[in-house]
Amino acid sequence: MQIKTLFLLGLLLSFATAAQTVAATDATQVTKVLSAHNYKFSLDSEDDGTPLIHLKIDGYKALLLFYDDNPDQPGYESLQLYAAFSVDDKISLGKVNQWNSDYRFGRVYLDDELDPVIESDLDLSGGVSLEGTLLVFLENFKTNFASFRKEVAGEK
Numbered sequence: 001m002q003i004k005t006l007f008l009l010g011l012l013l014s015f016a017t018a019a020q021t022v023a024a025t026d027a028t029q030v031t032k033v034l035s036a037h038n039y040k041f042s043l044d045s046e047d048d049g050t051p052l053i054h055l056k057i058d059g060y061k062a063l064l065l066f067y068d069d070n071p072d073q074p075g076y077e078s079l080q081l082y083a084a085f086s087v088d089d090k091i092s093l094g095k096v097n098q099w100n101s102d103y104r105f106g107r108v109y110l111d112d113e114l115d116p117v118i119e120s121d122l123d124l125s126g127g128v129s130l131e132g133t134l135l136v137f138l139e140n141f142k143t144n145f146a147s148f149r150k151e152v153a154g155e156k
Contacts, residue, residue, distance in 0.1 A: 020129050022130045024077045030134065031043055039056070041056070050065075065082060083145060087154065091110060105140040105141075106145075106148070120140065
């Protein structure tokens, strides 16, 4: 009897896990995860109606952008975290390139005003557990953002 119970429990858990897998998301799903994990944010939209989330990462402003709206399914298939600094001192391309060489889960570049920018992308199209994947994505960005602020933007 215990083996049947364990088997049924395992089967139910696998169905529950499968039900939580998404290949696209929308602002409602993302904001539920952010709220549940006490992130400070506000929901906005771009001129074309695409959702845009203003986030606080370690007290700094960041954006969570939605991309790849697939007409064959509801939601967006990818997300991007974005943050930029306005700096007085010129940032060298060598410093930017070194950061990109040292870190995997983000990219840094200089914008058109030569201010440093950090971005990271999350592809959902293959199917992911949204909550777990989004939380890891945010934590990776938070870690990279801290090193970016110190190593590239020159914060102490």
